Amino acid sequence: MNRSAKHHRKLRHGPALRGLALVLVAGLVAAGCTEADPEEGPTATAELGGEAPALAALVELGDLPPVEERMPAEPVVVTPNESLGQYGGTWRTVTQGPGDEVWFQRTIGYEPIVRWIPEWTGAPGDAEVIPNIAESYDVNDDGTVYTFHLREGMRWSDGEPVTTADVQFYYDLISNPEVTGTVDGISDAIVKSSTGELATLEIGDDYTFTITFPEPSGVFLPSLAEGTSLMVPRHYLEQFLPEYNDDIDALVESEGFTTWAELLAAKFDAWTNTDLPVLNPWMVTEPLGTSTAVVAERNPYYWKVDTEGNQLPYIDTVRYTVMNEPEVMLAAAIQGDIDMHVRHFNTAVNKPVLAQAREDAGFDFFNLIPGLANEMVIMLNLTHEDPVMREIFNNIDFRIGLSYAIDREEIVNTVYQRQGTPSQVSPQPESPFYSEDLSTQYTEYDVDLANEALDRAGYAERDAQGRRLGPDGQPITFTVDNPGQPGFDDSLALISGYWAEVGITMTPNTMDRSLYEERRSANIPDAGVWLAGGGTDVVQNPYWYLPVSNRADYAQLWATWYTTDGAEGEAPPEATQQQMALYDELRATFDPDRQAELMTQILEISAEQFYHIGTVLPASGYGIVSNDFHNVPELIPDSYRVATPALTNPEQYWMSQ
Amino acid sequence: MLTFMGRRLLYMVPTLFAISLVSFLIIQLPPGDYITTLVAQMENDGQSLDAATIEALRVRYGLDEPFIVQYWLWISNILFHGDFGQSFQWNQPVAVLLERTLPFTILLTFSTLLFTWVIAFPIGIYSAVRQYSPGDYLATTIGFLGLAIPNFLLALGLMYVALFFFGQSVGGLFSPEYETAPWSLAKMGDLLGHLWIPMVVLGTAGTAGLIRVLRANLLDELRKPYVVAARSRGLSERRILLKYPLRVAVNPFLSTIGWVLPALVSGEIIVSQVLSLPTTGPLLLGALRSQDMYLAGAVIFIVSVLTVVGTLLSDILLAKLDPRVRLGAK
Numbered sequence: 002m003n004r005s006a007k008h009h010r011k012l013r014h015g016p017a018l019r020g021l022a023l024v025l026v027a028g029l030v031a032a033g034c035t036e037a038d039p040e041e042g043p044t045a046t047a048e049l050g051g052e053a054p055a056l057a058a059l060v061e062l063g064d065l066p067p068v069e070e071r072m073p074a075e076p077v078v079v080t081p082n083e084s085l086g087q088y089g090g091t092w093r094t095v096t097q098g099p100g101d102e103v104w105f106q107r108t109i110g111y112e113p114i115v116r117w118i119p120e121w122t123g124a125p126g127d128a129e130v131i132p133n134i135a136e137s138y139d140v141n142d143d144g145t146v147y148t149f150h151l152r153e154g155m156r157w158s159d160g161e162p163v164t165t166a167d168v169q170f171y172y173d174l175i176s177n178p179e180v181t182g183t184v185d186g187i188s189d190a191i192v193k194s195s196t197g198e199l200a201t202l203e204i205g206d207d208y209t210f211t212i213t214f215p216e217p218s219g220v221f222l223p224s225l226a227e228g229t230s231l232m233v234p235r236h237y238l239e240q241f242l243p244e245y246n247d248d249i250d251a252l253v254e255s256e257g258f259t260t261w262a263e264l265l266a267a268k269f270d271a272w273t274n275t276d277l278p279v280l281n282p283w284m285v286t287e288p289l290g291t292s293t294a295v296v297a298e299r300n301p302y303y304w305k306v307d308t309e310g311n312q313l314p315y316i317d318t319v320r321y322t323v324m325n326e327p328e329v330m331l332a333a334a335i336q337g338d339i340d341m342h343v344r345h346f347n348t349a350v351n352k353p354v355l356a357q358a359r360e361d362a363g364f365d366f367f368n369l370i371p372g373l374a375n376e377m378v379i380m381l382n383l384t385h386e387d388p389v390m391r392e393i394f395n396n397i398d399f400r401i402g403l404s405y406a407i408d409r410e411e412i413v414n415t416v417y418q419r420q421g422t423p424s425q426v427s428p429q430p431e432s433p434f435y436s437e438d439l440s441t442q443y444t445e446y447d448v449d450l451a452n453e454a455l456d457r458a459g460y461a462e463r464d465a466q467g468r469r470l471g472p473d474g475q476p477i478t479f480t481v482d483n484p485g486q487p488g489f490d491d492s493l494a495l496i497s498g499y500w501a502e503v504g505i506t507m508t509p510n511t512m513d514r515s516l517y518e519e520r521r522s523a524n525i526p527d528a529g530v531w532l533a534g535g536g537t538d539v540v541q542n543p544y545w546y547l548p549v550s551n552r553a554d555y556a557q558l559w560a561t562w563y564t565t566d567g568a569e570g571e572a573p574p575e576a577t578q579q580q581m582a583l584y585d586e587l588r589a590t591f592d593p594d595r596q597a598e599l600m601t602q603i604l605e606i607s608a609e610q611f612y613h614i615g616t617v618l619p620a621s622g623y624g625i626v627s628n629d630f631h632n633v634p635e636l637i638p639d640s641y642r643v644a645t646p647a648l649t650n651p652e653q654y655w656m657s658q
Numbered sequence: 659m660l661t662f663m664g665r666r667l668l669y670m671v672p673t674l675f676a677i678s679l680v681s682f683l684i685i686q687l688p689p690g691d692y693i694t695t696l697v698a699q700m701e702n703d704g705q706s707l708d709a710a711t712i713e714a715l716r717v718r719y720g721l722d723e724p725f726i727v728q729y730w731l732w733i734s735n736i737l738f739h740g741d742f743g744q745s746f747q748w749n750q751p752v753a754v755l756l757e758r759t760l761p762f763t764i765l766l767t768f769s770t771l772l773f774t775w776v777i778a779f780p781i782g783i784y785s786a787v788r789q790y791s792p793g794d795y796l797a798t799t800i801g802f803l804g805l806a807i808p809n810f811l812l813a814l815g816l817m818y819v820a821l822f823f824f825g826q827s828v829g830g831l832f833s834p835e836y837e838t839a840p841w842s843l844a845k846m847g848d849l850l851g852h853l854w855i856p857m858v859v860l861g862t863a864g865t866a867g868l869i870r871v872l873r874a875n876l877l878d879e880l881r882k883p884y885v886v887a888a889r890s891r892g893l894s895e896r897r898i899l900l901k902y903p904l905r906v907a908v909n910p911f912l913s914t915i916g917w918v919l920p921a922l923v924s925g926e927i928i929v930s931q932v933l934s935l936p937t938t939g940p941l942l943l944g945a946l947r948s949q950d951m952y953l954a955g956a957v958i959f960i961v962s963v964l965t966v967v968g969t970l971l972s973d974i975l976l977a978k979l980d981p982r983v984r985l986g987a988k
Contacts, residue, residue, distance in 0.1 A: 099747045190711075257741065267749050293837060326932060336821060515690035516688075
């Protein structure tokens with residue numbers, strides 16, 4: 002098989018493709034018109050005139066170059082989800098302000114060099130990756146050499162051309178220890194090989210560059226698709242670096258900063274600095290912090306078109322009202338003040354309230370495929386400092402016994418409003434990695450089986466109060482650190498009761514999130530609970546299945562051993578080391594099929610090892626969308642890694658005027 | 659009078675120093691720092707930071723230094739450069755953030771103060787002069803209700819009223835169309851249309867208290883012999899009331915000016931949070947939550963300075979109003 006041929010993709014809107022799209026769209030339009038109210042139906046969209054009327058007026062006045070000159074020769078063609086749109090409108094949404102920048106990124110800030118397809122499922126390799134800023138890319142057979150081809154004539158939002166000079170500049174920044182890692186958005190993590198070496202960058206010409214890894218990288222393209230552009234606007238940022246600006250000290254001083262790195266960090270923030278040129282469909286004009294709203298207007302140099310060649314985005318303005326409290330956001334949603342939203346208030350608890358209001362407020366729901374592998378995972382500390390606790394927790398029969406003792410159905414019914422399924426930490430059924438065995442093992446509620454397993458574990462002896470005695474002859478009691486996420490308190494109260502029935506005393510220890518973080522990173526807790534990721538992003542977020550990140554609270558010291566190459570922490574057991582070896586191989590494997598095989602093996606070992614105890618697999622989530630807001634898919638995968646909902650191309654959303 | 663003021667100003671220096679030290683210490687007390695919060699926040703969203711990056715961030719923000727070094731960095735920059743430092747969370751100088759929010763806070767505080775006085779003054783006088791009349795009972799009942807209902811609850815209630823009866827947008831001080839518009843008469847009107855909710859919410863509790871104080875003080879004064887003497891000389895009731903008893907009774911209004919500011923700013927936090935107002939309250943709350951210490955420190959410090967200045971102001975006013983205060987100072 003010729004890999005380079007397979008992976009050389011070009012998006013060109015040839016006449017045939019265009020015709021096909023037109024037929025499809027026409028069909029959809031016709032279908033829409035027959036059932037929907039003619040006022041509401043996606044009609045009168047054939048003559049868009051190629052660009053937004055406001056921009057056309059500016060061109061007329063001579064304030065803006067014509068649309069053909071503003072866009073690359075080969076713009077990206079986005080196929081509208083249902084229908085071609087109309088220009089205009091304001092997308093009203095909400096934000097919690099600083100600390101909630103992720104919502105800007107997930108709506109108007111997702112323009113990486115390669116991106117996910119809207120129907121992402123979390124399949125391994127680059128099967129679901131398509132070119133974005135890059136017009137195309139080539140990869141050699143073993144996944145070490147990546148060549149990207151940029152689009153000729155593509156421009157930043159201030160009209161300056163996008164070239165490989167911007168990539169070189171990005172590379173210079175990440176190679177600069179004063180910048181990398183401390184300026185948000187500039188990190189070398191993405192181009193580091195698994196041995197910690199930086200991949201080399203080679204500039205071919207203005208539009209071609211090559212990145213070469215010392216060894217094969219199986220995760221490079223998917224990591225890029227998570228949101229890295231590999232480029233920054235050089236022409237603008239140069240003035241904030243000492244190499245390019247002799248008067249940098251004066252500038253730092255006059256802007257009120259102490260170091261140039263601080264100044265750069267502030268200037269490299271697209272949400273607070275309106276001068277920063279961007280590649281996004283909308284650019285912020287009213288930044289975060291000046292008033293109670295953040296406003297973004299269309300980027301006149303945006304480089305994507307619909308299937309008819311009309312410049313996107315369709316919507317003129319995106320407006321984020323700053324509301325500190327999710328309850329107030331809920332009130333605004335009920336009032337019909339939010340057009341499309343998938344964050345903050347879309348909880349199971351609020352669903353009935355929103356369902357009741359949707360007719361009056363004129364909105365409806367769409368579904369989200371949850372990215373979580375579990376609502377709450379109980380992680381006994383397998384690397385506990387206390388040898389007795391460690392012995393008990395590492396006894397797999399002990400964990401199996403505790404798992405059988407949990408009535409998960411009751412937790413689903415009482416804590417999660419009957420939404421969700423009893424499950425261990427497991428990929429979602431939609432994921433290619435779903436395994437019924439992994440998901441359902443030890444999940445039935447059976448006190449007899451639980452007692453049997455705990456007896457088998459060697460803790461059959463009990464004291465006068467019926468508490469099982471540990472290896473030191475003392476009753477087995479431990480605490481579970483609880484950082485107080487929604488649902489945790491109630492679930493833990495129930496579980497504490499179930500475990501008391503089989504002679505194990507567990508006390509929930511509720512605390513502030515900061516304290517929880519401090520304790521867990523110092524390996525202090527007996528046990529902890531957290532939301533388990535890796536429901537759909539299994540390969541990208543694997544530390545719920547093997548301890549390779551400090552998020553693995555079930556075995557902090559093993560994770561440290563792995564991340565420090567054995568210098569610190571403790572060596573894990575044989576099976577876990579085998580998992581880690583498989584994971585290393587996965588990271589260095591480019592072939593998606595082989596990656597899938599390796600991940601499946603890792604999951605199998607994870608099922609055998611049974612590191613932690615899962616409770617409930619979350620049911621599908623939901624977002625709200627106003628009735629006059631179109632082209633939002635019915636089903637959207639929900640994960641930070643795919644920037645929900647931005648992977649569905651918000652630039653093709655449109656609003657009936 | 660000048661020596662009195664001079665000495666008062668001198669006292670302010672160690673007071674402010676102590677305040678700054680204590681406020682900075684309190685901010686540092688909870689476990690973890692801004693980086694802990696940042697890491698937690700990013701992990702909530704599915705990202706993770708490696709240990710080296712976390713360390714680099716700690717060094718960049720100076721969080722690896724001991725407390726006293728951090729305090730000195732902070733206070734010396736304020737004293738010598740007028741620089742309040744950087745807000746980690748906003749990635750902006752603290753001074754810029756305060757410039758944006760302080761005017762609204764001051765506007766809200768003073769309009770609330772005005773509202774409180776305008777309501778409390780006439781009602782207090784009325785309640786004293788017509789003690790135990792139906793009007794007195796009515797005013798007292800309403801006053802106590804205002805005192806008893808928690809501010810945030812009242813805010814939610816009024817927001818509901820504004821939302822469903824006046825169709826006003828939820829939260830904020832402006833309607834969306836005026837938010838970013840330049841100042842104009844229409845924008846002023848829009849501001850006033852929104853300002854009444856926080857003003858009423860914040861004012862009610864204070865109003866009740868002041869009514870009671872004014873009523874009690876006036877009742878005391880009205881029975882004093884000098885009032886009886888004035889009345890027997892045939893002075894009109896209105897003149898008797900306004901000339902002397904009221905002047906004495908008003909003392910607590912002036913002596914508490916210094917407390918009004920911090921009380922309103924702290925009471926304002928929850929109300930502003932609920933109503934999403936662009937004031938320092940939510941800024942402070944957010945900073946404390948995320949351990950954004952320079953921002954939190956600056957807000958607490960400025961409010962403290964305002965308190966101290968306010969106390970000075972009320973002392974001066976009292977000294978003018980009441981000779982006993984002046985004499986006692988000698």
